[in-house]
Amino acid sequence: MTAIASSTTGAAAASARTRARRRNRLHRIPLLPALLFVVVVTQVPFVLTVYYSLQSYNLYHPDTRHFAGLQNYRTIFEDSIFRTALVNTVILTAAPVLLSLTFGLFIALLLDRKVFGRGLLRTLIISPFLVMPAAAALVWKFTLLDTQFGLINFMLRPFGVDHTDWINSYPKTTITTVLTWQWTPFMVLILLAGLQSQPPEVLEAAKVDGAGGWQIFRSMTLPHLRPYMELGIVLGSIYIVQAFDAIFMITSGGPGQQTTNIPYYLYETAFRAFDIGRASAMGVVVVIATIIIATLALRTISGLFSDEGMKGRL
Amino acid sequence: MSTSTLTRPARARGTGTRSPRRRTRLPSLTGSLLGLLAWLVVLLFFFPVLWMALTGFKEEADAATDPPKFIFSPTLDQYRSAASDAEAYLTHSLTITVTSTLLVLTVALPAAYALSIAPVRKWRDALFFFISTKMLPIAGAIIPIYVIARNLQLLDRQIVLVILYSAMNLPIAVWMLRSFLLEVPVEILEAARVDGASFLRQLRSVIVPVITPGLAATALICFIFAWNEFFLAVNLTTTNAATVPVYLVSFQTGEGQFWARLCAGASLACLPVLIAGWAAQDKLVRGLSMGAVK
Numbered sequence: 001m002t003a004i005a006s007s008t009t010g011a012a013a014a015s016a017r018t019r020a021r022r023r024n025r026l027h028r029i030p031l032l033p034a035l036l037f038v039v040v041v042t043q044v045p046f047v048l049t050v051y052y053s054l055q056s057y058n059l060y061h062p063d064t065r066h067f068a069g070l071q072n073y074r075t076i077f078e079d080s081i082f083r084t085a086l087v088n089t090v091i092l093t094a095a096p097v098l099l100s101l102t103f104g105l106f107i108a109l110l111l112d113r114k115v116f117g118r119g120l121l122r123t124l125i126i127s128p129f130l131v132m133p134a135a136a137a138l139v140w141k142f143t144l145l146d147t148q149f150g151l152i153n154f155m156l157r158p159f160g161v162d163h164t165d166w167i168n169s170y171p172k173t174t175i176t177t178v179l180t181w182q183w184t185p186f187m188v189l190i191l192l193a194g195l196q197s198q199p200p201e202v203l204e205a206a207k208v209d210g211a212g213g214w215q216i217f218r219s220m221t222l223p224h225l226r227p228y229m230e231l232g233i234v235l236g237s238i239y240i241v242q243a244f245d246a247i248f249m250i251t252s253g254g255p256g257q258q259t260t261n262i263p264y265y266l267y268e269t270a271f272r273a274f275d276i277g278r279a280s281a282m283g284v285v286v287v288i289a290t291i292i293i294a295t296l297a298l299r300t301i302s303g304l305f306s307d308e309g310m311k312g313r314l
Numbered sequence: 315m316s317t318s319t320l321t322r323p324a325r326a327r328g329t330g331t332r333s334p335r336r337r338t339r340l341p342s343l344t345g346s347l348l349g350l351l352a353w354l355v356v357l358l359f360f361f362p363v364l365w366m367a368l369t370g371f372k373e374e375a376d377a378a379t380d381p382p383k384f385i386f387s388p389t390l391d392q393y394r395s396a397a398s399d400a401e402a403y404l405t406h407s408l409t410i411t412v413t414s415t416l417l418v419l420t421v422a423l424p425a426a427y428a429l430s431i432a433p434v435r436k437w438r439d440a441l442f443f444f445i446s447t448k449m450l451p452i453a454g455a456i457i458p459i460y461v462i463a464r465n466l467q468l469l470d471r472q473i474v475l476v477i478l479y480s481a482m483n484l485p486i487a488v489w490m491l492r493s494f495l496l497e498v499p500v501e502i503l504e505a506a507r508v509d510g511a512s513f514l515r516q517l518r519s520v521i522v523p524v525i526t527p528g529l530a531a532t533a534l535i536c537f538i539f540a541w542n543e544f545f546l547a548v549n550l551t552t553t554n555a556a557t558v559p560v561y562l563v564s565f566q567t568g569e570g571q572f573w574a575r576l577c578a579g580a581s582l583a584c585l586p587v588l589i590a591g592w593a594a595q596d597k598l599v600r601g602l603s604m605g606a607v608k
Contacts, residue, residue: 027428027432027433027434028428028434029424029428030424030425030427030428030432031424031425031428031429031434031440033421033424033425034421034422034424034425034444034484034488035425035440035443037421037480037481037484038443038444038447038481038484038485041455041477041478041480041481042447042450042455042481043447044458045454045455045456045457045458045459045462046450046454046455048457048458048461048462049454049455049457049458052457052458052461059461059464106355107352107355107356107359110348110351110352110355111352111356113345113348113349113352114345115348115349115352115353116349117353121352121353121356122595123592123595124356124357124359124360125356125359125360126591126592126595126598127359127360127363127588127591128359128360128362128363129591130538130584130587130588130590130591130592131363131366131584131587131588132541132542132544132558132559132562132580132583132584132587133542133544134542134544134559134562134563134583135366135562135579135580135581135583135584136362136366136580138562138565138566138576138580139362139365139366139576139577139580140362142378142573142576143365143366143369143377143573143577144362144365146378148378148380149378149379149380149382149573151365151382154380154381154382181359181362184359185359186602189598189599189602190599190602190603190607192599193599193607193608194607228607231603231606231607235602235603238448238449241451242451242452242453242545244544244545245544245545245559248544248548248563248566249562249563249566262451262453263451263452263453263545266453266456267545267549270456270457270460270549271460271549276457276461279457280457280458282453283451283453283454283455283456283457284454286451286453286454287450287451287453287454290449290450290451290454294446294449297449
């Protein structure tokens with residue numbers, strides 16, 4: 001009797017399980033095209049990149065293609081330009097991210113108040129981010145930063161600056177300035193959303209209790225903004241680390257290698273020298289470095305995206 | 315189901331809707347000074363965009379001068395000739411971005427559905443797989459893509475950019491659409507199910523009204539990113555599929571002489587995205603943060 005009962009419940013459980021499995025399979029169908037598409041276009045090429053990185057392969061001399069082991073990796077690690085490019089990438093990512101975050105916070109605080117024409121101000125401030133980076137680079141390169149006719153030299157003339165060749169004298173500063181200008185609006189948007197999600201009752205209460213403006217900012221607003229700042233830093237870094245447009249258009253990586261970052265050096269290796277093997281090895285190194293950094297970053301933002309992070313804040 | 319309700323935002327308190335917020339009024343002088351400062355800073359940031367558009371209205375002789383001319387007799391000549399120069403590029407850009415955006419929405423919406431309303435068992439893993447591909451630098455994939463496209467004679471063909479832009483935007487679209495789908499009221503969906511509403515009817519009467527603004531916002535975000543993309547366009551196209559950024563490269567070395575034409579061309583290149591972005595500004599932050607910030 002008991003044996004029969006348990007076997008029927010067992011069968012019921014088993015059929016429930018198959019049903020659940022079938023339902024899950026059914027649920028999976030809408031997901032598959034997207035998953036497949038992303039895997040084919042991003043993951044498969046990466047596997048091929050690894051494969052190419054182990055070959056001596058130049059598109060100018062396709063006949064000499066052969067297996068080369070780790071030779072490409074040895075070459076790039078002995079390559080001083082590659083090391084320079086790594087350092088430049090870190091500088092040209094960290095500086096714009098931190099600067100745009102700072103400016104972004106400042107502007108977001110100004111716009112979080114009752115300001116005349118606030119809607120228009122918001123429309124204007126997002127514009128640098130929307131402008132095509134390649135177009136913005138040209139406008140900066142010529143009309144603003146030109147040695148002879150540039151507007152910036154004209155504006156600074158009363159301060160004793162004249163005919164400064166900004167791009168060649170201060171290449172890293174130039175690129176940092178353009179990237180900061182472009183990414184500040186992004187930070188403004190994120191931080192403004194953060195500021196506006198602050199419960200007004202609590203601020204009200206703090207004021208009633210006699211807390212000063214600075215005190216409220218430091219002990220309430222800043223901690224509240226922290227996740228938004230982290231999000232801004234992570235997303236900003238993801239995009240800015242790949243900065244190519246401004247460097248290609250304004251400095252072409254120069255003068256010398258002063259603004260050659262990894263994307264630009266990879267471009268030169270792959271699409272100017274057609275050294276597929278060496279460029280692939282660089283690609284692999286970049287991906288490994290990114291995975292290490294991104295794992296740390298994901299741990300930060302997964303907190304934001306998951307259940308508790310933004311809950312109650314938004 | 316319970317898992318997806320967990321991530322549902324506690325309250326739908328969007329910043330888009332103007333919530334009545336009362337702030338104690340600052341002393342009016344400080345208040346107006348801060349307001350003035352806000353205007354100054356914002357105008358400073360906006361100025362390069364304005365200068366670009368203005369210089370496009372100049373005669374070449376007025377464009378590169380010392381001192382720069384702030385007052386000049388405007389002309390449409392530069393815009394007119396830039397438009398005719400850029401016509402083919404604009405057409406390519408439009409075809410490629412619109413096709414890729416439609417493709418993205420078609421593929422992303424079902425995926426977002428399977429990660430929110432009817433979640434698969436490992437929805438969390440799938441979600442983070444999508445975002446992780448966004449972190450994969452293009453350096454890790456561009457070389458085989460180039461070699462394959464070259465071997466298949468696909469270089470300088472629009473289809474290549476359509477596929478790559480779709481892959482580039484798909485993770486953003488999935489995350490963003492999912493964040494909209496999470497706002498579909500579960501109770502109503504469940505009620506519709508109990509009432510025996512068919513899947514299609516549920517879709518039409520409950521999901522579509524909620525998701526339509528989401529689809530529009532997602533489309534605009536995808537359009538913005540695809541329109542402005544530079545690296546792939548420069549390396550994979552030359553003439554037949556060359557997009558607007560490739561057109562701008564021709565000005566890269568045009569030292570000194572054609573600033574008005576350059577600015578007119580640059581302004582035309584930026585116009586579609588500026589309009590799209592201004593139109594979508596309420597949803598922009600949501601798209602840029604992949605749905606994390608509303």
